Amino acid sequence: MQNEIIVSGFGGQGVLFGGQLLAYTAMDHGLHVTWIPSYGPEMRGGTANCTVIIADEEIGSPLVRRPGAVIAMNKPSLDKYEQLVKPGGVLIVNTSMVDRSAEREDINVVSLPANDIAEQVGSSKSLNMVMVGALLSALPVFPLEAIIESMDIHTPERNKRFLPDNVKALRAGFNHSA
Amino acid sequence: MTKELIKGNIAFAEAAIRAGLQAYFGYPITPQTEALEWMSGRMPELGRAFVQAESELGAINMVYGSACTGARTMTSSSSPGISLMQEGLSYIATSEVPVVVVNVMRGGPGLGNIAPAQSDYNQAVHGGGHGDYSPIVLAPANIQELIDITYESFDLAEKYRCIVMIAIDGSMGQMMEPAELPPFREIKKEHPAWAIVGAKGRKPNLICSLNIDEVEHEKVNLRLLARWNQIRKNEVRFKEYYLDDADFAVVGFGTAGRIALSAVRAAREKGIKVGLFRPVTLAPFPEKQIEALAARMKGLLVVEMNTGQMLDDVMRFGKDLSPVRFYGRPGGVIPLPEEILREIEALATETIPADIHPRDLWFDRLTAELGLTYEAA
Structure with missing residues:
Protein backbone atom coordinates (compact mmCIF):
# COMPACT_ATOMS: atom_id res chain seq x y z
CA MET A 1 0.00 0.00 0.00
CA GLN A 2 1.27 3.46 -0.87
CA ASN A 3 -0.63 6.75 -0.99
CA GLU A 4 0.97 9.87 -2.43
CA ILE A 5 -0.72 13.13 -1.52
CA ILE A 6 0.28 16.62 -2.64
CA VAL A 7 -1.15 19.56 -0.69
CA SER A 8 -0.81 22.82 -2.57
CA GLY A 9 -1.93 26.40 -2.19
CA PHE A 10 -0.78 29.91 -1.30
CA GLY A 11 1.64 30.38 1.57
CA GLY A 12 -0.56 31.12 4.59
CA GLN A 13 -3.37 28.72 3.65
CA GLY A 14 -2.04 26.06 6.00
CA VAL A 15 -0.63 23.88 3.25
CA LEU A 16 2.35 22.59 5.24
CA PHE A 17 0.34 21.94 8.39
CA GLY A 18 -2.39 20.18 6.40
CA GLY A 19 0.24 17.78 5.14
CA GLN A 20 1.87 17.42 8.54
CA LEU A 21 -1.43 16.45 10.09
CA LEU A 22 -1.72 13.59 7.61
CA ALA A 23 1.87 12.63 8.42
CA TYR A 24 1.32 12.67 12.20
CA THR A 25 -1.76 10.51 11.84
CA ALA A 26 0.09 8.04 9.63
CA MET A 27 2.88 7.86 12.20
CA ASP A 28 0.42 7.28 15.04
CA HIS A 29 -1.03 4.42 12.97
CA GLY A 30 2.39 2.79 12.78
CA LEU A 31 2.70 3.48 9.06
CA HIS A 32 5.75 4.69 7.17
CA VAL A 33 5.43 8.30 6.10
CA THR A 34 7.48 11.09 4.52
CA TRP A 35 6.59 14.78 4.47
CA ILE A 36 8.60 17.05 2.26
CA PRO A 37 7.94 20.70 1.46
CA SER A 38 8.91 22.55 -1.64
CA TYR A 39 11.17 25.19 -0.24
CA GLY A 40 12.94 28.27 -1.48
CA PRO A 41 11.62 31.43 -3.08
CA GLU A 42 8.27 29.71 -3.53
CA MET A 43 7.65 29.94 0.21
CA ARG A 44 7.50 33.71 0.09
CA GLY A 45 4.26 34.49 -1.69
CA GLY A 46 3.78 32.04 -4.54
CA THR A 47 2.47 28.53 -4.49
CA ALA A 48 3.60 26.42 -1.57
CA ASN A 49 3.22 22.67 -1.58
CA CYS A 50 4.22 19.59 0.29
CA THR A 51 4.25 15.93 -0.64
CA VAL A 52 3.12 13.30 1.86
CA ILE A 53 3.74 9.63 1.15
CA ILE A 54 2.11 7.04 3.36
CA ALA A 55 3.05 3.37 2.98
CA ASP A 56 3.19 0.08 4.84
CA GLU A 57 6.83 -0.54 3.91
CA GLU A 58 10.07 1.46 3.80
CA ILE A 59 9.44 4.46 1.53
CA GLY A 60 11.74 4.95 -1.43
CA SER A 61 11.31 8.26 -3.22
CA PRO A 62 9.80 11.02 -1.06
CA LEU A 63 8.72 12.76 -4.28
CA VAL A 64 6.47 11.60 -7.09
CA ARG A 65 5.67 12.99 -10.49
CA ARG A 66 2.17 11.56 -10.56
CA PRO A 67 0.46 11.67 -7.14
CA GLY A 68 -2.56 9.57 -6.26
CA ALA A 69 -4.23 12.55 -4.60
CA VAL A 70 -3.97 16.34 -4.73
CA ILE A 71 -5.49 18.99 -2.51
CA ALA A 72 -5.61 22.18 -4.60
CA MET A 73 -6.36 25.17 -2.39
CA ASN A 74 -6.02 27.80 -5.13
CA LYS A 75 -6.07 28.28 -8.91
CA PRO A 76 -2.32 27.95 -9.56
CA SER A 77 -2.37 24.62 -7.72
CA LEU A 78 -5.28 23.35 -9.81
CA ASP A 79 -3.49 24.44 -13.00
CA LYS A 80 -0.23 22.86 -11.93
CA TYR A 81 -1.49 19.51 -10.63
CA GLU A 82 -4.77 18.60 -12.36
CA GLN A 83 -3.05 16.87 -15.27
CA LEU A 84 -0.56 15.10 -12.99
CA VAL A 85 -3.02 13.18 -10.79
CA LYS A 86 -2.82 9.46 -11.53
CA PRO A 87 -5.79 8.04 -13.46
CA GLY A 88 -8.30 6.88 -10.87
CA GLY A 89 -6.83 9.31 -8.33
CA VAL A 90 -8.44 12.02 -6.24
CA LEU A 91 -8.46 15.80 -6.72
CA ILE A 92 -9.91 18.07 -4.04
CA VAL A 93 -10.61 21.57 -5.34
CA ASN A 94 -11.25 24.65 -3.23
CA THR A 95 -13.89 26.45 -5.32
CA SER A 96 -13.64 29.53 -3.08
CA MET A 97 -10.32 30.31 -4.76
CA VAL A 98 -10.79 28.85 -8.21
CA ASP A 99 -12.77 30.25 -11.15
CA ARG A 100 -12.97 27.12 -13.29
CA SER A 101 -14.04 23.51 -12.95
CA ALA A 102 -11.65 20.62 -13.08
CA GLU A 103 -11.62 19.01 -16.52
CA ARG A 104 -10.40 15.47 -15.88
CA GLU A 105 -13.01 12.75 -16.12
CA ASP A 106 -10.77 9.81 -15.24
CA ILE A 107 -10.24 10.93 -11.64
CA ASN A 108 -12.49 11.55 -8.68
CA VAL A 109 -12.89 15.34 -8.43
CA VAL A 110 -14.38 16.73 -5.22
CA SER A 111 -15.12 20.45 -5.39
CA LEU A 112 -16.11 22.44 -2.34
CA PRO A 113 -15.97 26.09 -1.20
CA ALA A 114 -13.53 25.46 1.66
CA ASN A 115 -13.08 29.10 2.70
CA ASP A 116 -16.83 29.57 3.04
CA ILE A 117 -17.37 26.28 4.83
CA ALA A 118 -14.54 27.05 7.25
CA GLU A 119 -15.97 30.47 7.98
CA GLN A 120 -19.46 29.06 8.55
CA VAL A 121 -18.29 26.52 11.13
CA GLY A 122 -15.88 28.81 12.98
CA SER A 123 -12.89 30.38 11.30
CA SER A 124 -11.85 30.88 7.70
CA LYS A 125 -8.33 29.99 8.83
CA SER A 126 -9.42 26.36 9.11
CA LEU A 127 -9.89 26.00 5.35
CA ASN A 128 -6.98 23.56 5.23
CA MET A 129 -8.86 21.30 7.65
CA VAL A 130 -11.97 21.43 5.47
CA MET A 131 -9.82 20.27 2.54
CA VAL A 132 -8.16 17.49 4.55
CA GLY A 133 -11.60 16.34 5.75
CA ALA A 134 -12.81 16.19 2.15
CA LEU A 135 -9.73 14.22 1.15
CA LEU A 136 -10.30 11.62 3.87
CA SER A 137 -13.85 11.13 2.71
CA ALA A 138 -12.74 10.50 -0.88
CA LEU A 139 -9.56 8.59 0.04
CA PRO A 140 -10.02 6.81 3.37
CA VAL A 141 -6.34 6.47 4.28
CA PHE A 142 -7.53 6.37 7.89
CA PRO A 143 -10.80 7.18 9.66
CA LEU A 144 -11.74 10.78 10.42
CA GLU A 145 -11.67 10.07 14.15
CA ALA A 146 -8.02 9.01 13.87
CA ILE A 147 -6.95 12.33 12.43
CA ILE A 148 -8.88 14.21 15.10
CA GLU A 149 -7.17 12.15 17.78
CA SER A 150 -3.73 12.75 16.26
CA MET A 151 -4.36 16.46 16.01
CA ASP A 152 -5.23 16.53 19.69
CA ILE A 153 -2.08 14.58 20.62
CA HIS A 154 0.33 16.69 18.59
CA THR A 155 -1.11 20.16 19.12
CA PRO A 156 1.04 21.98 21.67
CA GLU A 157 -0.75 23.31 24.73
CA ARG A 158 -0.43 26.94 23.60
CA ASN A 159 -2.37 26.16 20.40
CA LYS A 160 -5.10 23.98 21.90
CA ARG A 161 -7.57 26.87 21.66
CA PHE A 162 -7.64 26.40 17.87
CA LEU A 163 -8.65 22.75 18.19
CA PRO A 164 -12.46 23.09 18.32
CA ASP A 165 -12.63 25.14 15.10
CA ASN A 166 -10.23 22.78 13.37
CA VAL A 167 -12.23 19.72 14.38
CA LYS A 168 -15.48 21.33 13.20
CA ALA A 169 -13.82 22.22 9.89
CA LEU A 170 -12.50 18.66 9.44
CA ARG A 171 -15.96 17.22 10.03
CA ALA A 172 -17.61 19.78 7.76
CA GLY A 173 -15.22 18.98 4.91
CA PHE A 174 -15.63 15.24 5.47
CA ASN A 175 -19.44 15.44 5.54
CA HIS A 176 -19.66 17.83 2.61
CA SER A 177 -18.23 15.28 0.27
CA ALA A 178 -19.58 12.15 1.99
CA MET B 1 10.91 5.44 23.38
CA THR B 2 8.27 6.69 20.99
CA LYS B 3 8.65 8.00 17.49
CA GLU B 4 8.47 11.65 16.61
CA LEU B 5 7.81 13.28 13.28
CA ILE B 6 11.10 15.08 12.85
CA LYS B 7 12.83 17.16 10.19
CA GLY B 8 16.29 16.12 9.01
CA ASN B 9 18.10 19.30 10.03
CA ILE B 10 16.67 19.15 13.53
CA ALA B 11 17.12 15.39 13.74
CA PHE B 12 20.89 15.48 13.33
CA ALA B 13 21.24 18.52 15.58
CA GLU B 14 19.32 16.89 18.41
CA ALA B 15 21.05 13.54 17.87
CA ALA B 16 24.42 15.28 18.27
CA ILE B 17 23.23 16.96 21.47
CA ARG B 18 22.15 13.60 22.86
CA ALA B 19 25.50 12.09 21.88
CA GLY B 20 27.09 14.52 24.33
CA LEU B 21 27.96 17.38 22.00
CA GLN B 22 29.80 20.04 24.00
CA ALA B 23 30.38 22.74 21.43
CA TYR B 24 28.78 23.81 18.15
CA PHE B 25 30.02 26.57 15.86
CA GLY B 26 28.34 27.50 12.61
CA TYR B 27 27.04 30.06 10.20
CA PRO B 28 23.58 30.09 8.60
CA ILE B 29 23.08 28.80 5.08
CA THR B 30 20.04 27.27 3.36
CA PRO B 31 19.05 24.41 3.29
CA GLN B 32 20.79 23.69 6.61
CA THR B 33 19.85 26.69 8.76
CA GLU B 34 17.29 24.93 10.97
CA ALA B 35 20.16 22.93 12.48
CA LEU B 36 22.00 26.07 13.56
CA GLU B 37 18.74 27.57 14.80
CA TRP B 38 18.02 24.45 16.86
CA MET B 39 21.53 24.52 18.33
CA SER B 40 21.18 28.22 19.20
CA GLY B 41 18.29 27.36 21.51
CA ARG B 42 19.28 23.96 22.85
CA MET B 43 23.00 24.35 23.52
CA PRO B 44 22.78 27.41 25.82
CA GLU B 45 19.74 25.84 27.54
CA LEU B 46 21.94 22.85 28.42
CA GLY B 47 24.89 25.00 29.46
CA ARG B 48 26.95 24.01 26.44
CA ALA B 49 28.85 26.15 23.94
CA PHE B 50 27.17 27.66 20.89
CA VAL B 51 28.60 30.39 18.69
CA GLN B 52 27.19 31.75 15.48
CA ALA B 53 30.53 32.76 14.00
CA GLU B 54 31.20 35.70 11.71
CA SER B 55 31.70 33.35 8.76
CA GLU B 56 32.34 29.71 7.92
CA LEU B 57 36.08 30.40 8.24
CA GLY B 58 35.54 31.63 11.74
CA ALA B 59 33.30 28.67 12.54
CA ILE B 60 35.72 25.96 11.39
CA ASN B 61 38.63 27.53 13.26
CA MET B 62 36.53 27.68 16.42
CA VAL B 63 35.76 24.02 15.81
CA TYR B 64 39.50 23.37 15.50
CA GLY B 65 40.29 25.13 18.77
CA SER B 66 37.46 23.46 20.64
CA ALA B 67 38.37 20.00 19.33
CA CYS B 68 41.96 20.51 20.57
CA THR B 69 40.58 20.49 24.11
CA GLY B 70 39.03 17.08 23.49
CA ALA B 71 35.49 18.46 23.66
CA ARG B 72 32.87 16.84 21.43
CA THR B 73 32.61 19.43 18.70
CA MET B 74 30.66 19.81 15.48
CA THR B 75 29.67 22.18 12.75
CA SER B 76 27.22 21.96 9.89
CA SER B 77 26.80 23.88 6.69
CA SER B 78 25.86 23.50 3.05
CA SER B 79 28.08 23.19 -0.01
CA PRO B 80 29.47 26.76 -0.45
CA GLY B 81 30.01 26.97 3.30
CA ILE B 82 31.80 23.62 3.38
CA SER B 83 34.11 24.86 0.61
CA LEU B 84 35.05 27.81 2.81
CA MET B 85 35.93 25.41 5.62
CA GLN B 86 38.40 23.28 3.67
CA GLU B 87 41.56 24.99 4.88
CA GLY B 88 40.48 24.50 8.46
CA LEU B 89 39.55 20.87 7.81
CA SER B 90 43.01 20.17 6.44
CA TYR B 91 44.56 21.68 9.60
CA ILE B 92 42.20 19.61 11.73
CA ALA B 93 43.14 16.46 9.81
CA THR B 94 46.87 16.92 10.31
CA SER B 95 46.33 17.84 13.96
CA GLU B 96 44.52 14.53 14.49
CA VAL B 97 41.65 15.99 16.48
CA PRO B 98 38.16 14.45 16.24
CA VAL B 99 35.50 16.60 14.61
CA VAL B 100 32.05 15.96 13.14
CA VAL B 101 30.89 17.99 10.11
CA VAL B 102 27.50 17.78 8.42
CA ASN B 103 27.18 18.90 4.80
CA VAL B 104 23.58 19.44 3.67
CA MET B 105 24.48 19.54 -0.01
CA ARG B 106 22.86 21.91 -2.48
CA GLY B 107 23.16 22.57 -6.19
CA GLY B 108 26.62 23.75 -7.23
CA PRO B 109 29.17 24.72 -8.36
CA GLY B 110 29.49 28.23 -7.00
CA LEU B 111 26.64 29.73 -5.08
CA GLY B 112 24.44 27.54 -7.29
CA ASN B 113 21.01 27.19 -5.73
CA ILE B 114 19.32 25.80 -2.65
CA ALA B 115 17.92 22.65 -4.27
CA PRO B 116 19.15 19.17 -3.22
CA ALA B 117 22.30 17.79 -4.87
CA GLN B 118 25.08 15.26 -4.33
CA SER B 119 27.77 17.14 -6.19
CA ASP B 120 30.19 17.40 -3.26
CA TYR B 121 30.96 13.67 -3.37
CA ASN B 122 34.43 14.20 -4.81
CA GLN B 123 35.18 17.08 -2.47
CA ALA B 124 34.20 14.95 0.53
CA VAL B 125 35.69 11.64 -0.55
CA HIS B 126 38.69 12.49 -2.72
CA GLY B 127 39.51 16.10 -2.15
CA GLY B 128 38.57 18.85 0.22
CA GLY B 129 41.55 20.45 1.87
CA HIS B 130 45.14 20.06 0.77
CA GLY B 131 47.41 17.24 1.83
CA ASP B 132 47.19 13.48 2.30
CA TYR B 133 44.19 12.73 4.48
CA SER B 134 40.80 11.07 4.25
CA PRO B 135 37.79 11.81 6.41
CA ILE B 136 35.19 9.17 7.11
CA VAL B 137 32.20 10.12 4.93
CA LEU B 138 28.76 8.75 5.78
CA ALA B 139 25.66 9.11 3.60
CA PRO B 140 22.39 8.23 5.36
CA ALA B 141 19.22 8.00 3.27
CA ASN B 142 16.46 8.47 5.82
CA ILE B 143 15.92 10.40 9.03
CA GLN B 144 16.35 7.44 11.40
CA GLU B 145 19.61 6.51 9.74
CA LEU B 146 20.72 10.16 9.94
CA ILE B 147 20.01 10.17 13.68
CA ASP B 148 21.79 6.86 14.31
CA ILE B 149 24.82 7.84 12.26
CA THR B 150 25.14 11.26 13.89
CA TYR B 151 24.83 9.72 17.35
CA GLU B 152 27.66 7.32 16.59
CA SER B 153 29.83 9.70 14.57
CA PHE B 154 31.51 11.19 17.63
CA ASP B 155 32.68 7.75 18.77
CA LEU B 156 34.12 7.12 15.32
CA ALA B 157 35.84 10.50 15.19
CA GLU B 158 37.36 9.93 18.63
CA LYS B 159 38.36 6.32 17.97
CA TYR B 160 40.35 7.27 14.88
CA ARG B 161 41.11 10.91 15.80
CA CYS B 162 39.76 11.99 12.45
CA ILE B 163 37.09 14.04 10.72
CA VAL B 164 33.71 12.41 10.25
CA MET B 165 31.67 14.07 7.55
CA ILE B 166 27.97 13.30 7.25
CA ALA B 167 26.87 14.04 3.70
CA ILE B 168 23.16 14.55 3.14
CA ASP B 169 21.31 16.81 0.70
CA GLY B 170 18.78 19.59 0.98
CA SER B 171 15.79 17.29 0.61
CA MET B 172 16.89 15.24 3.64
CA GLY B 173 17.48 18.42 5.59
CA GLN B 174 13.93 19.56 4.91
CA MET B 175 12.10 16.23 4.98
CA MET B 176 10.14 14.96 7.98
CA GLU B 177 9.85 11.27 8.85
CA PRO B 178 8.89 9.42 12.01
CA ALA B 179 12.05 8.55 13.91
CA GLU B 180 13.20 7.68 17.39
CA LEU B 181 15.72 9.88 19.12
CA PRO B 182 18.35 8.13 21.26
CA PRO B 183 18.79 8.60 25.01
CA PHE B 184 20.98 11.38 26.41
CA ARG B 185 24.58 10.43 26.98
CA GLU B 186 26.48 11.97 29.83
CA ILE B 187 28.96 14.67 28.92
CA LYS B 188 32.50 13.27 29.02
CA LYS B 189 34.28 14.17 32.23
CA GLU B 190 37.77 13.01 31.29
CA HIS B 191 39.98 14.58 28.69
CA PRO B 192 41.99 12.48 26.26
CA ALA B 193 45.73 12.40 27.03
CA TRP B 194 46.56 14.53 23.98
CA ALA B 195 44.12 17.35 24.79
CA ILE B 196 45.19 20.94 25.44
CA VAL B 197 43.56 21.64 28.78
CA GLY B 198 46.32 23.15 30.91
CA ALA B 199 49.55 21.35 31.78
CA LYS B 200 49.91 21.87 35.50
CA GLY B 201 52.12 19.12 36.89
CA ARG B 202 52.83 17.47 33.56
CA LYS B 203 54.68 17.99 30.32
CA PRO B 204 52.69 20.32 28.00
CA ASN B 205 50.91 18.82 25.00
CA LEU B 206 51.45 20.38 21.62
CA ILE B 207 48.87 20.33 18.80
CA CYS B 208 50.10 22.13 15.72
CA SER B 209 49.47 21.66 12.00
CA LEU B 210 52.90 23.17 11.22
CA ASN B 211 55.67 20.61 11.17
CA ILE B 212 58.84 22.14 9.73
CA ASP B 213 60.82 18.91 10.08
CA GLU B 214 59.85 17.00 6.95
CA VAL B 215 61.13 13.66 8.25
CA GLU B 216 58.88 14.04 11.28
CA HIS B 217 56.00 15.18 9.10
CA GLU B 218 56.41 12.16 6.87
CA LYS B 219 55.75 10.09 9.97
CA VAL B 220 52.56 12.07 10.64
CA ASN B 221 51.41 11.31 7.08
CA LEU B 222 52.17 7.62 7.53
CA ARG B 223 50.36 7.55 10.88
CA LEU B 224 47.30 9.08 9.20
CA LEU B 225 47.50 6.41 6.52
CA ALA B 226 47.91 3.61 9.08
CA ARG B 227 44.77 4.84 10.79
CA TRP B 228 42.95 5.12 7.47
CA ASN B 229 43.84 1.52 6.71
CA GLN B 230 42.24 0.53 10.01
CA ILE B 231 39.16 2.50 9.02
CA ARG B 232 39.05 0.80 5.61
CA LYS B 233 39.19 -2.56 7.31
CA ASN B 234 36.66 -1.89 10.07
CA GLU B 235 34.13 0.70 9.03
CA VAL B 236 32.71 -0.09 5.58
CA ARG B 237 28.91 0.09 5.65
Missing part, protein backbone atom coordinates in the same frame (compact mmCIF):
# COMPACT_ATOMS: atom_id res chain seq x y z
CA PHE B 238 26.23 -0.43 3.04
CA LYS B 239 22.62 -1.53 2.61
CA GLU B 240 21.28 -4.10 0.17
CA TYR B 241 17.75 -4.43 -1.19
CA TYR B 242 16.33 -7.24 -3.35
CA LEU B 243 19.80 -8.45 -4.37
CA ASP B 244 19.48 -12.14 -3.47
CA ASP B 245 18.11 -13.30 -6.82
CA ALA B 246 19.03 -10.22 -8.85
CA ASP B 247 20.59 -10.18 -12.33
CA PHE B 248 21.06 -6.41 -12.27
CA ALA B 249 21.88 -3.89 -9.56
CA VAL B 250 21.37 -0.17 -9.10
CA VAL B 251 24.09 1.55 -7.06
CA GLY B 252 23.12 4.84 -5.42
CA PHE B 253 23.73 6.63 -2.11
CA GLY B 254 21.61 8.90 0.06
CA THR B 255 18.52 10.38 -1.55
CA ALA B 256 19.41 9.05 -5.02
CA GLY B 257 19.60 5.59 -3.43
CA ARG B 258 16.18 5.79 -1.85
CA ILE B 259 14.60 7.19 -5.02
CA ALA B 260 16.16 4.26 -6.88
CA LEU B 261 14.47 1.91 -4.40
CA SER B 262 11.07 3.01 -5.74
CA ALA B 263 12.28 2.36 -9.30
CA VAL B 264 13.66 -1.04 -8.31
CA ARG B 265 10.29 -2.06 -6.88
CA ALA B 266 8.50 -0.84 -10.01
CA ALA B 267 10.94 -2.80 -12.20
CA ARG B 268 10.38 -5.93 -10.07
CA GLU B 269 6.65 -5.58 -10.73
CA LYS B 270 7.52 -5.72 -14.43
CA GLY B 271 9.47 -8.92 -13.88
CA ILE B 272 13.01 -7.49 -14.01
CA LYS B 273 15.25 -9.11 -11.43
CA VAL B 274 16.95 -6.00 -10.12
CA GLY B 275 18.19 -4.98 -6.69
CA LEU B 276 19.73 -1.96 -5.01
CA PHE B 277 23.15 -1.54 -3.41
CA ARG B 278 23.31 1.61 -1.27
CA PRO B 279 26.75 2.58 0.04
CA VAL B 280 26.41 4.12 3.51
CA THR B 281 30.10 4.88 3.91
CA LEU B 282 31.28 6.77 0.83
CA ALA B 283 34.70 6.77 2.47
CA PRO B 284 35.81 4.12 3.16
CA PHE B 285 34.17 3.05 -0.11
CA PRO B 286 32.73 -0.49 -0.20
CA GLU B 287 35.38 -1.60 -2.70
CA LYS B 288 35.22 -5.34 -2.10
CA GLN B 289 31.44 -5.33 -2.05
CA ILE B 290 31.25 -3.48 -5.38
CA GLU B 291 33.76 -5.93 -6.83
CA ALA B 292 31.74 -8.92 -5.64
CA LEU B 293 28.50 -7.32 -6.80
CA ALA B 294 29.88 -6.61 -10.29
CA ALA B 295 31.13 -10.17 -10.54
CA ARG B 296 27.62 -11.50 -9.81
CA MET B 297 25.56 -9.09 -11.95
CA LYS B 298 24.88 -8.85 -15.66
CA GLY B 299 24.93 -5.06 -15.39
CA LEU B 300 25.17 -2.17 -12.93
CA LEU B 301 23.32 1.15 -13.04
CA VAL B 302 24.87 3.99 -11.02
CA VAL B 303 22.41 6.75 -10.08
CA GLU B 304 23.51 10.06 -8.58
CA MET B 305 22.40 13.67 -8.21
CA ASN B 306 25.56 14.89 -9.98
CA THR B 307 27.39 14.16 -13.24
CA GLY B 308 28.84 10.84 -12.12
CA GLN B 309 31.28 11.28 -9.25
CA MET B 310 30.78 8.01 -7.39
CA LEU B 311 30.49 6.45 -10.84
CA ASP B 312 34.29 6.66 -11.16
CA ASP B 313 34.74 4.69 -7.93
CA VAL B 314 32.23 2.07 -9.00
CA MET B 315 34.07 1.81 -12.35
CA ARG B 316 37.38 1.46 -10.57
CA PHE B 317 36.28 -1.69 -8.79
CA GLY B 318 33.55 -3.04 -11.04
CA LYS B 319 34.04 -2.17 -14.68
CA ASP B 320 36.13 -5.19 -15.63
CA LEU B 321 33.54 -7.49 -14.12
CA SER B 322 30.25 -6.05 -15.34
CA PRO B 323 28.93 -3.49 -17.84
CA VAL B 324 28.16 -0.19 -16.11
CA ARG B 325 25.49 2.35 -17.02
CA PHE B 326 25.01 5.79 -15.49
CA TYR B 327 22.11 8.11 -14.83
CA GLY B 328 22.38 11.44 -13.03
CA ARG B 329 20.68 14.80 -12.65
CA PRO B 330 23.05 17.61 -11.64
CA GLY B 331 22.59 21.19 -10.49
CA GLY B 332 19.77 20.63 -7.99
CA VAL B 333 17.40 18.57 -10.15
CA ILE B 334 16.02 15.48 -8.40
CA PRO B 335 15.72 12.36 -10.56
CA LEU B 336 12.29 10.76 -10.23
CA PRO B 337 11.55 7.02 -10.05
CA GLU B 338 10.07 6.97 -13.59
CA GLU B 339 13.40 8.14 -15.05
CA ILE B 340 15.36 5.51 -13.15
CA LEU B 341 12.85 2.81 -14.07
CA ARG B 342 13.43 3.64 -17.74
CA GLU B 343 17.16 3.26 -17.18
CA ILE B 344 16.70 -0.09 -15.44
CA GLU B 345 14.60 -1.33 -18.37
CA ALA B 346 17.31 -0.23 -20.79
CA LEU B 347 19.98 -1.86 -18.62
CA ALA B 348 18.09 -5.15 -18.77
CA THR B 349 17.55 -5.10 -22.55
CA GLU B 350 20.28 -3.08 -24.28
CA THR B 351 23.92 -3.98 -24.83
CA ILE B 352 26.31 -1.46 -23.28
CA PRO B 353 29.21 -0.55 -25.61
CA ALA B 354 32.44 -1.48 -23.84
CA ASP B 355 34.60 1.21 -25.40
CA ILE B 356 32.61 4.33 -24.47
CA HIS B 357 32.57 5.75 -20.94
CA PRO B 358 29.11 5.47 -19.32
CA ARG B 359 29.22 9.21 -18.56
CA ASP B 360 29.58 10.03 -22.26
CA LEU B 361 26.68 7.76 -23.17
CA TRP B 362 24.52 9.28 -20.46
CA PHE B 363 25.48 12.82 -21.51
CA ASP B 364 24.28 12.16 -25.05
CA ARG B 365 21.03 10.57 -23.84
CA LEU B 366 20.19 13.30 -21.34
CA THR B 367 21.08 16.27 -23.56
CA ALA B 368 19.07 14.77 -26.42
CA GLU B 369 16.10 14.33 -24.11
CA LEU B 370 16.39 17.88 -22.79
CA GLY B 371 16.83 19.21 -26.31
CA LEU B 372 20.23 20.72 -25.54
CA THR B 373 23.19 20.89 -27.90
CA TYR B 374 26.80 21.54 -27.00
CA GLU B 375 30.03 21.63 -28.94
CA ALA B 376 31.16 18.06 -29.64
CA ALA B 377 34.09 16.75 -27.63
